[in-house]
Amino acid sequence: MVRTSRLALLAALVAACGNPGFDRRGPSGRRVGERCNSASDCQQGLYCVEQTCAATLPVGACTTTAQIVLAEPVVPASRPDPIPDPPCALPVRSIAPSFPAAQVQDKGAHPVGSVIQFEVPEKTTSFSIVSQEVDGSAVNDVTLKQGGQDVSFPNTVQPTNLLAPGSVQYYDDLAAIPADPSTLFAQYVGFQPSTGVMTLPNTSRALDIVRSTGGLPAGTWQFTLTDTAAECKVLGCTADHANGIYDVKILTRPGTLDGTGTLDADVYFVSQDPDHPTLTAADATADPATNDTARHFQRFVSTLSQLFSRVGVCLGTVRVHAMPDWARSDFHDLDIDKSDPCSPMPRLFTLAAPESGVHLFFVDTIVTATAPGGGAVIVGIDGSIPGPSAVPGTLNSGAAVVLANFGLERTAGACSGPADVARCGTDQVAYIAAHEAGHWLGLYHTTESSGTFFDPLTDTASCACDTCAPAAQRAQCPNGNVKLFSSSCSGKVAGCGGADNLMFWLVDPDFSTGALSPQQGEVMRSNPAVH
Known part of the structure; x- marks a missing residue:
């Protein structure tokens, strides 16, 4: 079981090369309210929004509360058999009925x-x-x-x-x-x-x-x-x-990039953990006043909503799906070392319901022979970046999240006040799920663990290995073997930031606040899963 204060967030993909820093604005351009064709026409620090220079990017406020519902079972009660010929080949999946x-x-x-x-x-x-x-x-x-x-x-x-x-x-x-x-x-x-x-x-x-x-x-x-x-x-x-x-x-x-958008989520409990014997869809959707699992799941949804609402992504309907015993047996310890269609993770993701939102599969552990090291373990992984929004049931139609700390309160009442990734295990699980959902919506790691790969956005802080790694390790940066942990990317050194961002490669309770930038919000809201 995962019981560590430092949890690695591993994406299924690697971000593109390069150090974000493109200055797309002119040094002495037009001022706020003046006409523009692109941000390069405006003064440095301004944006061009619908052909007008603006000081900020508009973001709407979420005004609704996420609704938790018990979904109808969609996974067969018995293990599908036989394996299709060619091995594990899938039929082409249809567009989700809810997508226009x-x-x-x-x-x-x-x-x-x-x-x-x-x-x-x-x-x-x-x-x-x-x-x-x-x-x-x-x-x-x-x-x-x-x-x-x-x-x-x-x-x-x-x-x-x-x-x-x-x-x-x-x-x-x-x-x-x-x-x-x-x-x-x-x-x-x-x-x-x-x-x-x-x-x-x-x-x-x-x-x-x-x-x-x-x-x-x-x-x-x-x-x-x-x-x-x-x-x-x-x-x-x-x-x-x-x-x-x-x-x-x-x-x-x-539509436009401003305002808000609604993201629906489908959650699947694929657990056989004896520490969570009641972690089922029925318990998660029960009365939180009398059921501890329901109380913590409501906390999970609330924390997930808070993280995303900062950039105008409003959590809508959270559908909770019961999983049969055979699926729990096959996938609760999810081996991710293979990516062929017959391997466990793609097979698990084919079980996604015919819905167009993000699909989150809660598992006990993520098993791999290539763990990141340095005290980090893998607790989340996506099928792809972005996920196949509106096309459920493909080999990549999901994200796996380790739920080991779900319901854990390191101090009494830790899961009753504001979100607390350090002391409330349920908040940790929500943070991991939000990170993986960010990948689903198209976001890359702001900085990869090697400090040599970064996202393609100018308003997220980067943490380059040759500048931010401990001085004794910098000579090893070109070979990609150095791991940049949160302490090196906390902003204490100029140009070495991003540890607080939701999409940093690592979640560390001492540094992770779930920050998201305006441009990250725009990428998320423009995804077809957001309506």
Whole structure:
């Protein structure tokens, strides 16, 4: 069981290279209230919001309370058998019924190499390109030569040569990564087979376009469908397996980046922990006045709501799902060392209900042979960044959260007052869940543990290894083996911040406050899971 004051938050993906610091504003530009076409027209420190220079980014206040409901069972009472042929191949998953049909463009099945066009209506805040493997047509892994050795990677599907109207290139999978990823139109770092999701905007540059003009460029966009196997010759793969066929759907989201949005959540208790014998969907949704599990689950939902409401993401309906004994037996200690369709984590995520929100699976432990070390353990992981919002039941349709500290009060009454990650175990679990839900909505770690990878947003503090690591370790920074813990990224040294951010790679009760930046809020609110 996890009983530690320092808990690692491991994403399924790694953030893009580069140190955020792109100054997108002119040193002597226009003042508050003056007209602008982008933030670069305004004085430093200002934003361009709907063609007007502004001092702050508008965020609405949440005015509703999350509703906890006991959901109807959706997982079969008996273990599914037999395994499909090809092994563990999935049918293409449908769009969740609650997602507006008018915002879906079904492009059908296409082989890699196909050029696919889609339409972006006026005043579109975001779009997602969702690609699902058809009938096990693609290989699960590819092998690359690195340093003279064979290294295997999941065969990741993704768009490349993404072109906006006017042939403006927004993304090229094989282009060199710039030193500052916030200057990119789009970032995509995927390492999952079978299903891939790219959602725009997710960088400072793209957010500025949406914020300044009221939407992404309207008109006909296009991209080339590809996967890692199809790019083998360019990347140096040891074999060529360019035979993947993928179903492609485009999800668009109208509106603006300001205001608020509602996020629904589906929670699944996949536990056999003898310390939590009553941790079931029925207990979690019982009367909190008479049921301790319900009282702590209500606390969990309240803390999760508080963390997200800071940036205008309002928790709506929290559906709690009962899980059958076979699922608890198979997945309560979740092995994450494999990513093929037959491995435990993808199989667990296929059990997601047909809903378009974020799907959180509570497990007892996350098992891996590659723990981060330094006293840290892995307590949360996503299927992908972002998650396949509105497309439940894929191999990546979920996030796993360790619930070991659920209900634990280190001092009497610790879970009765304000949120307290240090003393209230339920608040720790809520913090972890909020972090993983942040990944689901498109956020990367502000700083990865190596201090060499950062998110593509300009208003989140970074913590570079060669500046922030203990002086005796800095010579080892280029090899990526140094771990930057919260004490090095607490802001005590200039340019070494971010330990307080919800999306820092580690949660440490001495430093973690769950801070979120305005741009992080914009990325979250533009995700199709937020309505």
